[in-house]
Amino acid sequence: MSNLMKYFSLKEIKKSLVMTLWFMILTFPIMVIKVNTIENTVIWRWGYLAVIAVGSFILSTLWRYMMERKSLQAGNESKISLQQKLRELGEKNPRLKRGALAAVIVLVVAYPFATSMYQTGIMTTALMYVVLGLGLNIVVGLGGLLHLGYAAFYAVGAYTYALLHVHFGIGFWVSLPIGAGLATILGILIAIPVLRLRGDYLAIVTLGFGEIVRIILENWNDFSFGPSGIANIPRPTLFGIHFKLQQASVFIYFIMVALVVFTIFIVRRLENSRMGRAWIAMREDEIASQSMGINITKTKVMTFAIGAFWAGMIGVVFAAKTTFINPASFTLWESVIILCIVVIGGMGSIFGVVVGAGILILLPEYLRAFSQYRMLLFGAILVLMMVFRPGGIVTNVRKVYRIDKDKTGEAE
Amino acid sequence: MDLSYFFELFLGGMTRGSIYALIALGYTMVYGIIKLINFAHGEIYMIGAFTALIISSVLGFTGMNSILILVISGVLAIFFSAAYGATMEKIAYKPLRQAPRLSALISAIGMSMFLQNYVLLAQTPDFLPFPALIPDFKFLKPIEKILSSTQLVILVTTAVVMILLTILIKFTRTGKAMRATSQDAKMAQLLGININRVITITFIIGSATAAIGGVLISSHTGQLNYYIGFIAGIKAFVAAVLGGIGSIPGAVLGSFVLGWTESFGTGYVSSDYEDVFAFIFLLIILIFRPSGILGRSQNDKV
Numbered sequence: 001m002s003n004l005m006k007y008f009s010l011k012e013i014k015k016s017l018v019m020t021l022w023f024m025i026l027t028f029p030i031m032v033i034k035v036n037t038i039e040n041t042v043i044w045r046w047g048y049l050a051v052i053a054v055g056s057f058i059l060s061t062l063w064r065y066m067m068e069r070k071s072l073q074a075g076n077e078s079k080i081s082l083q084q085k086l087r088e089l090g091e092k093n094p095r096l097k098r099g100a101l102a103a104v105i106v107l108v109v110a111y112p113f114a115t116s117m118y119q120t121g122i123m124t125t126a127l128m129y130v131v132l133g134l135g136l137n138i139v140v141g142l143g144g145l146l147h148l149g150y151a152a153f154y155a156v157g158a159y160t161y162a163l164l165h166v167h168f169g170i171g172f173w174v175s176l177p178i179g180a181g182l183a184t185i186l187g188i189l190i191a192i193p194v195l196r197l198r199g200d201y202l203a204i205v206t207l208g209f210g211e212i213v214r215i216i217l218e219n220w221n222d223f224s225f226g227p228s229g230i231a232n233i234p235r236p237t238l239f240g241i242h243f244k245l246q247q248a249s250v251f252i253y254f255i256m257v258a259l260v261v262f263t264i265f266i267v268r269r270l271e272n273s274r275m276g277r278a279w280i281a282m283r284e285d286e287i288a289s290q291s292m293g294i295n296i297t298k299t300k301v302m303t304f305a306i307g308a309f310w311a312g313m314i315g316v317v318f319a320a321k322t323t324f325i326n327p328a329s330f331t332l333w334e335s336v337i338i339l340c341i342v343v344i345g346g347m348g349s350i351f352g353v354v355v356g357a358g359i360l361i362l363l364p365e366y367l368r369a370f371s372q373y374r375m376l377l378f379g380a381i382l383v384l385m386m387v388f389r390p391g392g393i394v395t396n397v398r399k400v401y402r403i404d405k406d407k408t409g410e411a412e
Numbered sequence: 413m414d415l416s417y418f419f420e421l422f423l424g425g426m427t428r429g430s431i432y433a434l435i436a437l438g439y440t441m442v443y444g445i446i447k448l449i450n451f452a453h454g455e456i457y458m459i460g461a462f463t464a465l466i467i468s469s470v471l472g473f474t475g476m477n478s479i480l481i482l483v484i485s486g487v488l489a490i491f492f493s494a495a496y497g498a499t500m501e502k503i504a505y506k507p508l509r510q511a512p513r514l515s516a517l518i519s520a521i522g523m524s525m526f527l528q529n530y531v532l533l534a535q536t537p538d539f540l541p542f543p544a545l546i547p548d549f550k551f552l553k554p555i556e557k558i559l560s561s562t563q564l565v566i567l568v569t570t571a572v573v574m575i576l577l578t579i580l581i582k583f584t585r586t587g588k589a590m591r592a593t594s595q596d597a598k599m600a601q602l603l604g605i606n607i608n609r610v611i612t613i614t615f616i617i618g619s620a621t622a623a624i625g626g627v628l629i630s631s632h633t634g635q636l637n638y639y640i641g642f643i644a645g646i647k648a649f650v651a652a653v654l655g656g657i658g659s660i661p662g663a664v665l666g667s668f669v670l671g672w673t674e675s676f677g678t679g680y681v682s683s684d685y686e687d688v689f690a691f692i693f694l695l696i697i698l699i700f701r702p703s704g705i706l707g708r709s710q711n712d713k714v
Contacts, residue, residue: 026495030534035469037541042470193699200449208691219684343518376529382522386515387507
């Protein structure tokens with residue numbers, strides 16, 4: 001507590017005041033002056049200046065406090081993550097674990113029947129982002145390759161279904177694997193030229209690739225129907241049964257629940273496979289892993305291909321859910337939001353991605369009043385997250401071997 | 413082949429290239445020193461243009477001489493952009509200097525989102541008209557179709573900025589410190605160079621040139637909104653990579669090459685795919701010569 005009291009001393013207050021003054025000057029033209037160029041009038045918004053002053057005073061004090069805490073913590077790495085705590089709790093009382101699992105299942109099944117169609121729709125969207133996040137997590141979290149064109153694969157899936165329906169009348173269930181497959185092929189194709197690139201170059205090339213796909217969809221009218229998009233895409237059917245609107249939204253919800261379970265199952269398997277460990281090794285150090293016998297070319301291509309697979313699949317579901325798609329749904333910001341889910345949730349952690357998708361997609365829906373500040377807050381959160389908690393909300397636990405007396409070695 | 417059309421495209425490409433060069437300098441200088449792609453650099457350029465718009469509109473109501481307005485708003489735009497650049501570095505990049513590159517890059521993307529939406533919310537999402545501050549020169553009357561006076565101002569200003577920057581980096585103490593830091597930051601620090609100061613100065617210079625670019629291009633196109641920084645930033649980055657990131661003459665060369673590519677591409681091929689040319693060009697360069705036109709290839713050590 002005495003630690004905190006320090007921040008009320010004269011010296012610290014003076015520091016905060018200097019910062020306050022600096023931010024007041026810095027934000028003055030943009031925040032205070034608003035020019036109406038049509039009526040040629042100037043609006044002076046002095047109220048905003050007061051908000052900035054108070055806000056930056058508090059934030060600068062908080063910033064210094066957090067920075068000091070961070071530097072104190074840097075020494076001892078013995079922090080136990082949320083995931084680890086939960087796991088230990090589950091191991092100690094298996095009944096509690098089973099009970100919690102049962103409660104989650106009941107909640108998931110009952111959700112669409114207990115709430116409105118609107119709520120079900122939001123939850124379906126959140127589930128879609130869980131799968132997208134898990135897919136990107138393979139590329140960014142496990143492979144360590146910053147991918148900023150992920151929405152392009154998502155677009156490929158959505159357009160596959162829409163175009164197959166328009167031209168050949170092919171239904172949802174056939175399109176689902178085709179969409180995922182085409183996205184995977186595109187993933188391989190984009191992986192080949194970028195094999196030699198790393199880090200920053202990779203980020204910018206994938207970004208460019210995402211934009212190229214979007215611009216082509218926007219301009220190649222004969223192929224993609226241009227910026228006006230494709231409408232009247234049918235919702236999924238069950239063995240030829242067509243659902244009414246209400247039923248269809250519940251049905252898509254359950255499709256998504258199944259896909260999330262499927263994805264988590266596969267991704268968990270992948271993570272612990274030979275391939276998954278090769279991804280993690282590649283993320284840690286490319287050259288070192290290569291010298292240990294990992295084929296970097298193959299590993300990188302697989303990262304992109306498998307990552308793209310999920311985006312393509314969800315793209316088909318997206319087209320079926322909204323029944324209308326256009327290129328505006330697949331901008332760079334879509335890729336960035338998915339990236340935010342992975343980063344804020346916790347890179348490399350499955351549970352983290354689920355939490356991240358829940359926070360980033362559900363919170364803005366329920367906090368409608370703040371919806372216009374959504375992107376502003378996302379940006380600020382990305383920066384703060386990287387500065388203060390680079391591991392995300394649910395920090396991924398590195399695998400360690402614990403040697404017990406009675407067991408020779410057990411993977412944790 | 414129409415020769416006057418060719419010259420129009422040639423000079424148009426050169427104008428574009430000049431603007432890209434002014435922005436690309438910031439990217440390449442920052443990259444040269446802290447090996448970070450400053451994704452939010454385009455936003456600094458946008459803030460510079462917005463500040464100039466606001467100041468010049470306010471001054472315009474007082475009925476001041478337009479040249480004077482241009483000078484005052486330009487200077488203030490440079491000041492505010494530089495201030496934003498320096499502040500951004502302190503908040504988003506300085507704490508991450510020891511962190512993995514991916515963290516710093518994500519932080520930069522976050523900063524870019526934040527600044528874009530900050531201007532969007534504080535000002536307006538609509539396009540605003542930028543006042544025509546650069547007067548029409550009489551002597552350009554005969555060739556005004558090929559070269560407008562705004563274009564001439566852009567070309568001359570860019571040339572002056574480049575020369576000043578070259579002098580700064582080659583012949584001053586600060587420039588020497590910057591070059592030393594970019595070669596080996598740790599060693600430079602051991603020899604008594606204040607790295608933090610060098611990095612701040614780099615951000616200030618980069619932001620200032622970006623602001624000059626922002627003011628010039630806005631008076632050329634006559635409008636701006638909160639989103640202009642993004643695409644310009646990406647393209648300037650492409651230009652910096654084309655020339656070899658980290659190399660200042662490379663950034664300038666890459667910018668002109670990109671400007672011409674776009675200008676001739678849109679002029680002779682199709683204007684729908686304007687932005688695609690830049691990315692395809694980038695892809696080709698990176699596949700065949702990843703270090704860029706003038707860049708040196710680097711070997712990684714484990």
